[in-house]
Amino acid sequence: MSQRIEKRTVDMRIIGEWVEPKTRVLDLGCGRGELLDYLLQTKRADGVGVDLDLDRITACVRRGVTAYQGDMMAFLRAFPAQHFDRVILSRTVHELNQPAEVILEALRVGRALTVGFVNHGFWKNRWAALVQGRKLRNSVYTTEWAESRPANPLSIADFEDFCRAKEIRVTHRVHLLGDWKTPCPALPNLLAGYALYDLTR
Amino acid sequence: MTDDVEVPPVPATGPRHQAPGDVGLVQAHDFVFDRTFAFKSGQTLPGFTLRYETYGTLNATRDNAVLICHALSGDHHCAGWHSADDRKPGWWNNLIGPGKAVDTRRFFVVCANVLGGCQGSTGPSSVDPATGRPYGSTFPFVTVRDMVYAQKLLLDHLGISGLHAAIGGSMGGMTALLTAIEFPTLVRRVVAMATTARESAQAIAFNEVGRQAIMQDPAWNHGDYPSDGGPRVGLAIARMMAHITYVSDASMDRKFGRRKKDTAAADAYTFDPQFEVEGYLRHQAQAFINRFDANSYLYISRALDQYDLAHAYGSLERAFAPVQAESLVVGFASDWLFPPEQNRALALALLRAGKQASYAELATDLGHDSFLLESEELYGLVRGFLEREAVAFDFAI
Numbered sequence: 373m374s375q376r377i378e379k380r381t382v383d384m385r386i387i388g389e390w391v392e393p394k395t396r397v398l399d400l401g402c403g404r405g406e407l408l409d410y411l412l413q414t415k416r417a418d419g420v421g422v423d424l425d426l427d428r429i430t431a432c433v434r435r436g437v438t439a440y441q442g443d444m445m446a447f448l449r450a451f452p453a454q455h456f457d458r459v460i461l462s463r464t465v466h467e468l469n470q471p472a473e474v475i476l477e478a479l480r481v482g483r484a485l486t487v488g489f490v491n492h493g494f495w496k497n498r499w500a501a502l503v504q505g506r507k508l509r510n511s512v513y514t515t516e517w518a519e520s521r522p523a524n525p526l527s528i529a530d531f532e533d534f535c536r537a538k539e540i541r542v543t544h545r546v547h548l549l550g551d552w553k554t555p556c557p558a559l560p561n562l563l564a565g566y567a568l569y570d571l572t573r
Numbered sequence: 574m575t576d577d578v579e580v581p582p583v584p585a586t587g588p589r590h591q592a593p594g595d596v597g598l599v600q601a602h603d604f605v606f607d608r609t610f611a612f613k614s615g616q617t618l619p620g621f622t623l624r625y626e627t628y629g630t631l632n633a634t635r636d637n638a639v640l641i642c643h644a645l646s647g648d649h650h651c652a653g654w655h656s657a658d659d660r661k662p663g664w665w666n667n668l669i670g671p672g673k674a675v676d677t678r679r680f681f682v683v684c685a686n687v688l689g690g691c692q693g694s695t696g697p698s699s700v701d702p703a704t705g706r707p708y709g710s711t712f713p714f715v716t717v718r719d720m721v722y723a724q725k726l727l728l729d730h731l732g733i734s735g736l737h738a739a740i741g742g743s744m745g746g747m748t749a750l751l752t753a754i755e756f757p758t759l760v761r762r763v764v765a766m767a768t769t770a771r772e773s774a775q776a777i778a779f780n781e782v783g784r785q786a787i788m789q790d791p792a793w794n795h796g797d798y799p800s801d802g803g804p805r806v807g808l809a810i811a812r813m814m815a816h817i818t819y820v821s822d823a824s825m826d827r828k829f830g831r832r833k834k835d836t837a838a839a840d841a842y843t844f845d846p847q848f849e850v851e852g853y854l855r856h857q858a859q860a861f862i863n864r865f866d867a868n869s870y871l872y873i874s875r876a877l878d879q880y881d882l883a884h885a886y887g888s889l890e891r892a893f894a895p896v897q898a899e900s901l902v903v904g905f906a907s908d909w910l911f912p913p914e915q916n917r918a919l920a921l922a923l924l925r926a927g928k929q930a931s932y933a934e935l936a937t938d939l940g941h942d943s944f945l946l947e948s949e950e951l952y953g954l955v956r957g958f959l960e961r962e963a964v965a966f967d968f969a970i
Binding site: 396418420426429430432433434435436438439440441442447450451452455 | 899901917920921924925927929930931932933934935936950953954957958961
């Protein structure tokens with residue numbers, strides 16, 4: 373497996389441990405449904421994904437993953453409080469227009485919210501910006517500026533501040549080094565490449 | 574839906590009905606139910622006939638049947654050709670056939686003309702055995718629920734107790750969903766396209782204009798007209814207007830624009846058809862009145878208006894509570910008759926009710942009739958939903 377593909381499995385490994393069997397899971401920005409498929413197969417989760425792109429929805433449908441094509445805020449607003457046991461934002465928050473709004477709404481319809489994101493405070497990312505002075509490109513962000521989707525990068529420090537300010541309770545936090553495997557021993561905002569948070573209100 | 578069936582190109586060798594992917598020559602059958610049938614209205618019929626077609630083969634375990642449900646002006650002839658000389662194949666020929674999205678090599682496809690229809694199933698134009706004359710306005714009021722219950726009797730007759738899927742667009746989507754609601758163990762999958770849980774005021778308004786056109790035609794005569802007569806002018810106007818609601822501004826503009834008919838060059842100062850779109854609508858209307866019964870149009874359009882899942886069951890969530898099927902709801906961006914929001918609402922309510930329901934939206938500009946479109950995207954969705962191809966973990970983004 374290439375490093376890139378291996379990194380794709382980080383959410384499966386960690387989130388897979390957090391998801392209780394046979395629970396109702398909502399994956400916002402579900403892509404082609406890999407994570408939900410994994411949770412369906414390993415946890416018998418009752419899952420649904422949301423994405424904007426028809427090709428991705430079709431890919432979900434083909435693999436037996438329930439998926440909804442449309443805007444995630446409109447989707448969230450259509451559900452009563454705590455309808456889902458867990459809402460997942462796996463590598464999605466950095467592409468949201470109104471991250472705070474989505475996260476708070478996700479915490480309303482979900483008993484728990486799992487957020488996984490690339491830490492842009494990671495020293496290599498800081499170093500690349502300092503030395504190259506260009507849009508970040510590495511094994512995760514492979515495309516050059518003109519081919520990339522709009523992004524609103526965040527760091528672990530940004531996210532911790534946000535949770536504190538909104539009085540969101542962090543029930544689990546996992547910080548991984550640049551290999552996205554080894555637990556980060558200290559200074560996560562500098563040393564961690566990837567972060568996963570489990571949140572509740 | 575319009576009568577603009579996609580006609581496949583003539584193959585290089587051999588006739589069209591023998592082209593690859595075509596179900597070929599097909600034949601309609603009649604199912605006769607000879608006991609009393611009670612309508613939701615409380616009215617009864619001493620029995621009824623449903624005309625239907627089947628393609629493919631019912632397997633030994635009798636679990637590969639796919640029910641196709643037609644729209645207001647559709648019928649049981651959804652694929653194949655009745656004769657080698659037919660001008661057009663069945664109305665969903667592009668979707669159904671060997672190797673197509675609804676693959677007749679795998680599935681046994683059943684499609685019946687609805688109760689109240691006029692293409693061979695019992696409806697207002699059928700002869701009332703009590704009087705020897707067409708039922709006309711004495712025909713019981715039909716609801717989509719009545720159509721579903723009559724169709725269930727056909728499935729019983731065919732020995733089908735489990736449907737691999739029920740698929741339909743527009744009214745067919747209503748029928749397919751209601752079948753899954755009323756007979757939860759019968760339906761394993763539902764594909765509902767360009768449909769709604771209830772018509773908006775606008776859709777009811779369009780239906781009412783169509784009905785008024787028919788009923789204001791003196792030849793309607795309160796529904797009492799001979800089989801070779803009837804409100805042809807009224808039905809034609811109803812159809813012309815309804816046709817506009819099935820397409821879109823963009824698709825009409827692309828097809829006709831402001832192009833003039835060849836004959837219109839001489840004198841612009843008349844009310845004869847000058848624009849191609851006018852001639853087209855007149856032609857469509859003429860084709861329609863030759864095949865459709867005005868009273869059936871009244872009855873079925875009324876059934877559409879009355880269909881209201883939330884009202885009938887208390888709420889949409891309660892309506893969907895018994896459903897066991899997985900659903901795929903498909904909306905079309907340019908559908909202004911049953912717009913995407915109404916299709917989304919179905920999927921969201923199914924999800925709120927704890928059911929498995931996917932929603933996909935196609936960005937076509939062909940309006941309501943987009944569900945009949947030749948679209949690889951639509952085929953891929955339907956095929957993927959029906960066949961559940963095993964996809965290896967690929968991690969492609």
